[in-house]
Amino acid sequence: MLEHILRRMGFGASPADLASWAGVPIDTVIDRLLNYESASTDHDAKIGGAEYVGITTSAGNPFSANTLINDARQRWLFRMIHSQRPLEEKMAMFWHNHFATAYSKLAGAVGQERATRMMDNDPSSLEGSPAGQIQVLRQFATGSFPGMLLAMAKDPAMIYWLDSQLNTRTRPQENFGREIMELFSLGIGNYTEADVYAAARVFTGFNWQLSGDRASNLTSYYTFLYRPADHDTNAKTFTFAIYPDGGKTIPARAAAAGEQDALDLILALARHPATAQRLAARLYKFFVNETSEPDPALVNAMAQSYLANNYNIKAVLRTLFQSSQFRNPANFFQRYSWPVEFVVRAIKETGWAGFSVNSALTPLTNMGQQLYEPPDVNGWATGPEWISTSSMLSRMNFSATLASNQRFNLARDAQPHRATPDRVLQYMLARFPNMGFTSTATNAMSDYLRSTAWTGTDAQLQTRVPGLTRLIVGSGEYQFN
């Protein structure tokens, strides 16, 4: 149970993690993981420390996660592995998929330094610079959903991603207006084409500007800019209620007050029952089970918590994590691990001393999930769609890379069990929690250990234990979360 909780509310547990939580009541574990606000934020300070997973800087450059995208990717993986607030990173991942924005479009327009800042800037890295998109999603991770929607409408990365800076009174542009309803809130079928036009007009005037010391890409950054002259001041009528009294029309307003249009629409989208149901169902599938239909009772309860608590995400998560369904063993390993979940969990369970997360970046791309680079605004195709022949080869081959790197540590850990191959096998199956192997699989593993006569020598352990690690981590059974 503890391992399940740590895997679902975070990215899995190292042997040391499991030891540190041992004996803590499950309710307390869940409570501490959920209410992480008081937990340490010292993860970035640990980067480079010998006892943590490594990072690799590009030739000759200092590590610069706010201005170099591959360094940002390594920092995020580092946080997933070592953060004391694993749920914060888990939710950031969930929202990254929900508000899917791709770095490459930004970089093509403003260069890698400013684009990297837009994706995941840490404001403390440069005075005046705003939090990057993923950092904003961390701040709202378990907070107000309308707050998050508004922050995304004003987020420079989102503005450029969905062309909001081009959306003006005289030249309305539908891209963001459509996606905020289709993908970020209501879901398809709950709005009309006329609503798309009206929503586009609501966000006219939302723009971005270059700020800071513009002399250098390293010292400048983009911020939100509202341009009243570009705002459509006419009334906008929708097919669904915008106001609690049922009113469907956002009134004509002076241009200077035009940002209020967005607030009105976003609140309407946030309080719409379709949004409550859609968010609840997506969170259910992310945290409970995606291989069978969501339990309507729990999804309804989550939607009710959302509506009754000012559209607060933590209220939804509390209902979810306290439910019996979340702890029901029938729901264990009933999600396909996302590539980042697979990679981070494999590192936590295998070990990381001397391993650099840089070595995971290309494999992650080949598995179909490059951080900060979702394929389109709809996010990644998840569930069974992660699995293809080439992505399975990538998962198997990453397990080989990791096992090879951890060869000596793995062999040392197995030494106490070296008397027989089956004792080694039992140890390894327990070390890598899984949905359960049948005898077909365990016989194959046992035979593998005996491919040549079992000696249990250090040399043999250093060959076969990494080999067995790749077999387990690369197995079908291990791909489930």
Added chain:
Amino acid sequence: MAFSRRQFVKGGVTAFTFGFAAPQAICDIAFAQGATARNLVVVYLSGGNDSLSTVIPYRDPNYTSRRPTIAIPAANVLQIGSDSSRVELGLHPRLTGLKSIFDAGRLAVIQRTGYANQSRSHFTGFDIWGTASTSNTSGTGWLGRYLDSQPMPVDPLIAWNTQRETPRPLMARLVGVPAITSPASYAFSSPNSGAEAGYERTAQTRISSHIPVDRPHLAFVNSTTQAALGTLDRVATVATYRPANVYPNNGFGQALTAVAGAMNKQIGTKVYWVQTGGFDTHATQGVNQGSYFNLMATLGDGLKAFYDDLSAQGLLSSTLVLVYSEFGRRISENGSQGTDHGAGANMMVLGGGVRGGIYGTAPNLSLDPANPTLENNAGDVKFETDFRSVYAKILDNWLGSNSVTVLGGDYRAGAPDIL
């Protein structure tokens, strides 16, 4: 939407897992299925292609007036003659390669394809084109159903997806399509070498050979692994292919090189899926340079290299290429020198067996709301030819299948006579 895809797997995965042939029988099956049989290469233009910029009614005065900053000047288009309603048409100036294929009589342009009440959503639109259904867009794909109709057991390489994710059109009940983005990196690595690596591969193959009926999702993953391990060696031969001519050095060119390599090495694949993206041109499409110009360079140069390669190898007569996108774009440009999501659009078909030419009629771009060739208050192009009739033509006349069975209905009426 993601949810409905999972529903599909829930219903389809159990049957799927028994569709694979055992690896040892694979080569025999590939041989029996005919290594030189006809194949279909589907090229999907992701994002909604602005087909009014691909095949241009350059004399229509409303084309210029509704697109003040992005209209291609009449003097620049590559003229291909007139359609049956006497509208003069030209290809985008950057499509010189496709123009030469058109001139050779091997490129068919089918104007105004689509369906009634066309979706403007990328994802719904893609699923409708993929399933060939406007009502059940979460089921199997039309190509998947064609694969399902093949004699069982099928060779795991009967189809080849050059993308990492299985697209809706390839989703099948019985057949899993391998995703092979790069033949060269489609290999098995090991922490050990020599005989030890061989022991691992043997063990991994045994572990994945277990297809538990009571755990369909595990069965799905294991059978995918099996297909990967069972096809590695044949795919490795494709990685050795070196085309005699030069392909563009981009993802589309590399994917088409792999397809030509698979044909050259007689892998026996019948259906290939290739895509190229960036067609969601909401902003700054450009005219004589810019984003749309670059899209046409990628598309046209890639297809021309592929065509020339197959032509030199004598493989053109067994190959059919179908090009489509999930929707066309709005006729009037938006304020960002781009175009928003629209409706009807062109399909293109090329290959050695194609009867080239212009099919269907161009839209009249007049703003009259009663204009019968447009919809959405004359905002978008209204379809004239049901896209499924083109599928039907290909299924019946090229692949020798039964389109009524595969498409779940008779869409033969009105099909352009491209084959």
